[in-house]
Amino acid sequence: MxxxxxxxxxxxxxxxxxxxxxxxxxxxxxxxxxxxxxxxxxxxxxxxxxxxxxxxxxxxxxxxxxxxxxxxxxxxxxxxxxxxxxxxxxxxxxxxxxxxxxxxxxxxxxxxxxxxxxxxxxxxxxxxxxxxxxxxxxxxxxxxxxxxxxxxxxxxxxxxxxxxxxxxxxxxxxxxxxxxxxxxxxxxxxxxxxxxxxxxxxxxxxxxxxxxxxxxxxxxxxxxxxxxxxxxxxxxxxxxxxxxxxxxxxxxxxxSGGGHVLTPAGSGRTPAHLRPFLLDVPERLRERTGNTDLYLPDGPGPHPAVVFVHGGPVPAEARPTPRDWPTLTGYARHVAGQGVAGVTLDHRLHAVTDYGQAAADVADAVERVRADPRVDADRVALWFFSGGGPITAEWLTDPPVWLRCVAANYPILAPLPSWGMTGSRFHPVRALSRAGGLPVVLVRAGRESAEIAATVEEFVAEADRCGANLEIIDVPEGRHGFETLEPADGAREAVHRAVGAVLARLKG
Known part of the structure; x- marks a missing residue:
């Protein structure tokens, strides 16, 4: 018994x-x-x-x-x-x-x-x-x-x-x-x-x-x-x-001993975040400065730029670091092939208590990119992923005039209940009403985890309430991190649509 x-x-x-x-x-x-x-x-x-x-x-x-x-x-x-x-x-x-x-x-x-x-x-x-x-x-x-x-x-x-x-x-x-x-x-x-x-x-x-x-x-x-x-x-x-x-x-x-057993890291299987990007994007030279990598398009410039902000928390010991993950490098090379500088960076979101430090890292990287003479400092977009989503609140609150668009893929858009961040400033839902006409492109995964999907639903409802400039691109069969998981039907099309939406706002 x-x-x-x-x-x-x-x-x-x-x-x-x-x-x-x-x-x-x-x-x-x-x-x-x-x-x-x-x-x-x-x-x-x-x-x-x-x-x-x-x-x-x-x-x-x-x-x-x-x-x-x-x-x-x-x-x-x-x-x-x-x-x-x-x-x-x-x-x-x-x-x-x-x-x-x-x-x-x-x-x-x-x-x-x-x-x-x-x-x-x-x-x-x-x-x-x-x-x-x-x-x-x-x-x-x-x-x-x-x-x-x-x-x-x-x-x-x-x-x-x-x-x-x-x-x-x-x-x-x-x-x-x-x-x-x-x-x-x-x-x-x-x-x-x-x-x-x-x-x-x-x-x-x-x-x-x-x-x-x-x-x-x-x-x-x-x-x-x-x-x-x-x-x-x-x-x-x-x-x-x-x-x-x-x-x-x-x-x-x-x-009775049932349940799902996790696979150890380093077991010979390629983890999801290190699998190939779902688009076949040509290699492109990068320039590495500090915690930031710059992928430049052809031509003299100055070029508009998209800064890609990884999620997390990611342990400090993780190798390769996020700026070398296929999703980030894939998007950066892809936009560079379309005449826009792509930027990846490493920030220090190692625990949910690190959002202040991570936000400062992102802000510093953006200013370094804008100071580069080959980048058009007045045409910059920020693109956030997963656990990087709460940092969007910093940019939705009184956005600068040079910020032409904020994009987010399968983001966390409000602190999760288990984080204990009551009253935190990193709450995009609460910040959205201050974004004015700033365009926001949201890539929504249809098979998102319940706790993250709830924050996305809350964000969309707030956008309806305050009349935010929100475009939603759905990936109905997509999972969290779909770009390097088994590509679902329509995932490649969704990536093309999202990139197109962001670049249109940069070039328009």
Whole structure:
């Protein structure tokens, strides 16, 4: 028999598992929902301040109570709940058949759960409350979110109004010690098979995760392992409330060892971002200066220019660097063949906290390009890709007169819920109303991941509202990064249309 031990996240308790647990039980599994001290149950007499070790002890008690010959224990941790799950599993590794990370991060030894809180302002509030309590880590509580503030902790996509009301009504304060005390692991838990359930309205799906592994993101290397599998659920951060039956089915399949396994980087397969560009573009000489490459057209100039801005985050160790990736070099050579200077560059978007630095890198590169006498400084376009999309906000807000067009391929056009960038200036949807008549060309992938597609839909709706000068070029069968994936029907035509649209605004 499979024995599921379910551990809920911050502010919540066993009640959130009710429907999922019922379905698992109906399928013949044994189910235990852990009531964490201070959340699902009051502290016992004599217990001091509640911290992470308190919650690890709660999970250990559940494991020991459920441990029977022949029963395979599957620990499921949602959100904050993965921290006590890992702490307990590390001490009972031989008793655990599998750990399921339900829309969680990857906790590491010595790192407190606070580091996984997406919103920087929330992290600062926790630290301030701990300092104000006078007991530091030992005491104090973080009040549960108000009804309208749950989205600061994760996407509420898929939650009914009733579910959101219930989540709010039954929420409990989170003991600060549970967020501030570092997780301590011996390493024993690394031997336990793991499954990740990715809620794609809140963060990346499997395909995006594979891309991140391919570019060499250090923190994700361990995920490309035969003992680690993944599932997707098209919902927000609380699937036990938004789709309990689908979650139960996923957990049953996970317990049996199912799921998608990622391919390790350097396994002999060419990663998607390094495959050939979908157009057969002739080679062209480039000039490399600092972090910028210039592909010049024939003739004396001065020529209009298109600056191509890569996405990310891309780890600093990635080789080749983005300005040498086939998509960027392909577009740059293509426009150079049509009389326009193509520019690629490397910027320092190595983490979602680096958008300020990356935006400054882009601005510096643009000014160097405009200062080149072979470039027409009054006719420049900026073309952004994927995670570079938030940087467009810098240019949509009071655009300079020399900026003739902004283009974006499969872009992220608002901070994703898991980024914790509440109030960030890198929010193109909010900036669009200040763009005036600046032409914007949007290349939209029909098979885009859910969390990115939501930002694009929001951007298009805002363009309709404020009357922005937006042209949309759809690639119905295209995926994120379609230029180097299997070319879908119409993808080449879409690239030609997009290039034509941008160059028309430069040359017109």
């Amino acid at each position: 499979t024995v599921f031990i379910l551990v809920a996240g911050a502010f919540t308790g066993p009640h959130v598992w009710r429907d999922t647990a019922a379905r698992l039980t109906a399928e013949g599994a044994e189910v235990h929902t852990v009531a964490l001290t201070g959340l699902g149950r009051p502290p016992a007499d004599g217990v001091g301040a509640v911290d992470l070790e308190t919650h690890i002890a709660d999970v250990l008690a559940a494991i020991d109570a459920a441990a029977e010959p022949g029963g395979e224990i599957v620990l499921v941790g949602h959100d904050y709940g993965i921290h006590p799950v890992l702490g307990a599993a590390d001490r009972r590794a031989r008793s655990i058949a599998r750990i399921v990370h339900l829309d969680t991060g990857m906790p590491q030894d010595g790192v407190p759960a606070l580091a996984a809180v997406p919103d920087q302002l929330l992290r600062e509030e926790v630290v301030e409350r701990a300092a104000g309590s006078g007991d530091g880590v030992a005491g104090g509580e973080l009040p549960p979110p108000a009804r309208e503030a749950w989205s600061r902790w994760g996407s509420t996509a898929g939650l009914s109004e009733a579910a959101l009301d219930g989540l709010t009504a039954l929420a409990a304060p989170q003991p600060l010690g549970t967020l501030l005390q570092p997780l301590r692991l011996t390493g024993a838990v690394a031997a336990v098979p793991a499954t990740g359930v990715l809620c794609t309205a809140n963060g990346p799906g499997v395909e995006m995760l594979q891309m991140m592994v391919d570019v060499g993101t250090p923190a994700l290397r361990a995920l490309a392992d035969a003992r680690v599998a993944f599932f997707e659920l098209p919902t927000g951060h609380w699937p036990m409330l938004s789709c309990p039956e689908a979650l139960a089915e996923t957990l049953i399949e996970a317990a």
